[in-house]
Amino acid sequence: MSFRLSRRALLGSLLASPLLAAAPSSPSSLHIVRKGDADYASARINKNRAVTSLPQAVAYAFDERDVIAALRYAKDAGLPISVRSGGHDYEGFSTNDNGLVIDLSRFDGIAIDREDGSCRVAPGVLLRTLYHRLFTEASASLPAGSCGTVGVSGLTLGGGFGPLGRMHGLLCDRLRAVRLVDAAGELRTSAADPDLLWACRGGGGGNFGIVTEFVFDLVAVPAIVTTFSLNPGWNAGVARTAALAFTQSAPNLPREISPTLLLSRNENAVELFGLSLLGEPQTQSALREIVLAIGGTLTTNRVPYLAAVERGAGNDTDVACWKMTSSFLGGPLSGDGCDAVTRALIAPHSGQVQFELFGGSIARLRQDASAFWHRDKSVLIQCQSYWRDPEKGQPERAWVASAFASIDPHTTRSSYRNYCDLALTDWPVRYYGANYARLQQIKARLDAQNRFSYPQSIRLP
Ligand SMILES: Cc1cc2nc3c(=O)[nH]c(=O)nc-3n(C[C@H](O)[C@H](O)[C@H](O)COP(=O)(O)OP(=O)(O)OC[C@H]3O[C@@H](n4cnc5c(N)ncnc54)[C@H](O)[C@@H]3O)c2cc1C
Incomplete structure (x- = not known):
């Protein structure tokens, strides 16, 4: 432990490039935990406990030299590799069965x-x-x-x-x-x-x-920002109105405002919340149309910036298992689409549907300016379900699949890679659109042997 702290302190004080890599002469500090070791159970675990993979070993890298050593170790041992940093991948693409997980969580300067x-x-x-x-x-x-x-x-x-x-x-x-x-x-x-x-x-x-x-x-x-929230409580009719109002009006909001709409019968939520870089009166006024459609009173507060963004920190610690999937809208959700959302939310074992606003500066770039394809999208819809016991979850998974099947036809049928879903068979076009072909060319150049491979990794051309 003392080694780790001193290494960290050293990293914090270094400024020469390569900043975060070890000096060439330093020995590798790679720490490998194998199946059967006392700390294997905690080393293999995923944030999403529904992912139950059992890798052969987990190699903790502290620097760039360790990363190279871990790759060599995997090659010599004939082990497939996965790369893990925060470990939040929805489908566990940062772990594997019987291979090596190269864990970077201790390489953190x-x-x-x-x-x-x-x-x-x-x-x-x-x-x-x-x-x-x-x-x-x-x-x-x-x-x-x-x-x-x-x-x-x-x-x-x-x-x-x-x-x-x-x-x-x-x-x-x-x-x-x-x-x-x-x-x-x-x-x-x-x-x-x-x-x-x-x-x-x-x-x-x-x-x-x-x-x-x-x-x-x-x-x-700014040192101080505005947060806002509104939740009149669950009501299917209000949820439908909110979905329509949000997808119609929110894209016209000033880019200083980032709202989220969360709909959930179980959480008693038709909840609009978010952060604004405008003052309270301007925020209230900009959100007026959506608030009128949902009903109730919008609460605004002035809070320190850090408190506002740290509010979300660690809020997943008590969540054990989840299944989620996503689809982007290119414009307002149709009446039939809103009906599909509300029908899903009153179905048995329902989870929640979340709407996140895109556009603004995200739309500033062309679709092929970077690999991120969804520059032209307005709203990201996410179907989410949570449960505690990794052995269970069948009804929750089934709900996500059926909610998605009814909502997706009313969207652009494109999805966010970071909300990955194994059920998406057309994932290359959904995640990457026309950028996929260029990604395949880069893959061929950097990883011709396809060593970095998982169920939805970029395929060789
Ligand atoms: C509770 C929660 C909240 C979220 N909130 C948001 C949000 O607000 N906005 C948003 O955009 N997304 C959000 N996400 C989705 C999140 O962006 C993805 O799950 C993301 O992939 C997690 O990154 P990670 O490093 O934690 O995960 P990991 O599981 O470690 O990695 C994810 C993927 O990246 C690869 N990878 C990791 N490190 C490296 C590396 N150094 N080099 C190459 N490949 C690497 C892995 O192999 C894997 O394929 C959220 C997810 C959860 C679970």
Whole structure:
């Protein structure tokens, strides 16, 4: 433990490149936990307990040198590999059965360059740590996700959408550079290979190699922001009206406002909530039309920025198992689509349907400017279900499948890679649209042997 702390302290103070890699002469500190070891049970576990994979071993890397050593170890032992950072992948694509999981959670340095307005982030950093460090040390932030326990790696590589998204774009849009160890154990940089940066901006994690360093351009944030919430309680008719009003009106909101609509009979929720960079009166006024449609009184509060984004940190700790899937809208949800949502929510074993607003600065880029394809979409609809016992969950999974089957035909039939779903057989076009072909070319160049492979990884052309 003392070793880990001193290594961390050292990382925090270093500024020369490669910032987060070990000095070439240092010995590898790779720590391998194998099946049968006392700490195997905790090493193999996934955030989503519904994922019950049993890898042969988990290799904890502390730096870039360890990453290369882990790849060599897997090759010598003939083990398939998975790459894990925050471990939140919905379908467990960061783990496997009988292979090696290369775990980066202990490779977690951050270095902020205030002069340059950038930060360098090691792959194991969690979002809550990043938010905290950026704000306390540089009064800055990044447009990232709403849950603090998510890993910066998977979040960035799949896109990364959060409360500042409409104002500043996706997390991957702030990515300036990456370092990556490829399948052959060779170091690649986006400075030398610009396609790498293109692919790492939304092309999905675990496809091309192991990212060992992200460089982000920071954004300025105010010290105080406005949060808002409204929940008149569950009512099927109100839920239908809310779905219609949200998908019709929210895309016209100022980009300073990021609202979410959560519909759930079980949670007694027709809930509108979010964060605004405007003052309370402007926020109230901008949301008036949606609030009138839903009914009830919108509550607004002025809160410190960090408290607002940290509110979501750790809120998944008591959730054991989940199944989720998503579909993007390109415009308002039709009347039939709204009926499909409400019918799903009153069905037995219903979970929840969440609407997240895209557009704003996310739509600023062309669809092929980066691997993230969904620049033209307005709202992301997510069907979500949670349960506690990993041995159970059949009714919840069945509900997600049937809710999705009835809602999806009213959408663009495209989905977010970071809300991955094994049931999507047409995932290449759903996640990546016309960018898939270019991703396949990059895959062929960086991983011709397909060592980075999972059920929905980019296929060789
Ligand atoms: C509670 C919860 C809240 C969420 N909130 C949001 C949100 O607000 N916004 C949003 O956009 N998404 C959100 N997500 C989805 C999230 O973005 C994805 O689950 C993401 O893939 C998680 O990244 P991770 O590093 O934690 O997961 P991991 O399981 O470690 O990795 C995810 C994928 O990336 C790969 N990978 C990980 N590290 C590397 C690396 N260094 N190099 C190459 N490949 C790598 C893995 O192999 C895997 O394929 C949320 C998920 C959960 C469970």
